[in-house]
Amino acid sequence: MARIIMHLDMDSYFASVEQQANPSLRGIPIGVTGRPKERSIIVAASREAKRWGVKSAMPNWEALKLCPSLKLVSGKAERYIATTKRFLSILKRYTPLLEVFSIDEVFMDVTQEARHYGGPLNMARSIKDEFREALGECITATVGIASNKAFAKLIAKRNKPNGIGQLRDEEIPSLLSEIPIGEVCGIGRRIEGRLERVGIHTLADLGRTSQRYLKQEFGVYGLFLKEIGQGRDPTPVIPYTTAAPVKSVGHSKSLPPQLRSIDLALLVLRGLCDKVGRRLRKLGYVGRTVYFGFRLGSMSPHHGKQITLPFSTDDGEVIYNACLAIERKMLIHPKNVSQVGVSVSNLAERRGRSGYLLDEDRRRERLNAATDRIRDRFGERAIVTGETLLFDAIPEHVGGFSQGEEWEF
């Protein structure tokens, strides 16, 4: 029995939520952005803005040049997370085989359930009706239906916005020669470039290429490419109940021009290390490998290095000191950076590990536990490190610095 896979993609998601929240933004081009007055980028463009050529990840200045009437709106993560939770609670009633692909994209395997609704098309209509009732008229979704994930996503993309598209297996072979390889989820720009260089431009080209060659060039991934080229994608829908284990915990931050000197960037880094430590403690993990990285300019490559500590930690100060040690070892010592980032990997569960031997370590552990209790009760900004207070403007200037960014279901 062929699978019935649905891909549900919210239309211009963040912009639609903002238009739902504020009717005066409806029907006009808006761009959701981090900081409307700062050098920032468009996170999401409304349908009206897209008609002017405004796209996600475009700098605000460029978007305003394309669409002078564009209204920039500061994004509010809580709104999007709450809306996602609401639409997921609806979708969970349709099937437990639901994979949360991103904050605004979901895959569902409805092979068993679709017949109860009179087929997948009727099921999709029912979902969209429920969305309209529960989320409001502005927040819509496009649904793609196919026998596998890659083609369900592809057909959803071709039916945007607010559409429903179904691709039957018998229709796939005739489409393969029309679909450029870059249009398929799972084929990134780098792979696309490599395939293009050897004359593989469409899925049909990919399907005709020998499996041996693809495996030789791309390893196991080459087998996936061969399947996709033949209109197949065996990738299963991974249910939300099967949470992927955490491999690393990290934060990075793009810096506005007034915070780009290395001294101020390190203050921002101090705050990021605290956030990483706090998240590790919340998750119940400790980690040994610390990665520190930065960018010199918005378009420049990322420079970074990692070290493995002789012990595991969940302490922001230890992580910060490790970053400083990495920075000293690096070959580049810039005066200005545009982005800083830190992550901790090589994780292990904290539970069951022996306690610290040194008094100072035990003191730090008690201090972290006390600050965690204060933050749990009064909020993340209720207590911060002294270094962070040296520069009062950080919470205002660095968008999202004080926000919790985790979301889980």
Add this chain to the structure above:
Amino acid sequence: MYQPVSEPIDAYVIYKRGATHPILRAFRWGRRRFDITSTNLVYPEREGETLFLCYAVSSGRNQFQLRLNTNRSLWTLEAIDVEG
């Protein structure tokens, strides 16, 4: 464009059976009463242990952002976008 206010207000609310949040019908700000014509979005916000419910509502052509402190049952008018 929203203008910040951050003032406590009196709210007229219905706790409807089965609803996920209290339904705001009207509020009094200063001497004026505003009847809610549509609730556009409701979402939670947490500050430590305190759960706030944020309401984006319309009263006629005016838009309002309000916040309910669920621990203390206090309503605040956070911002307004008033026509004219």
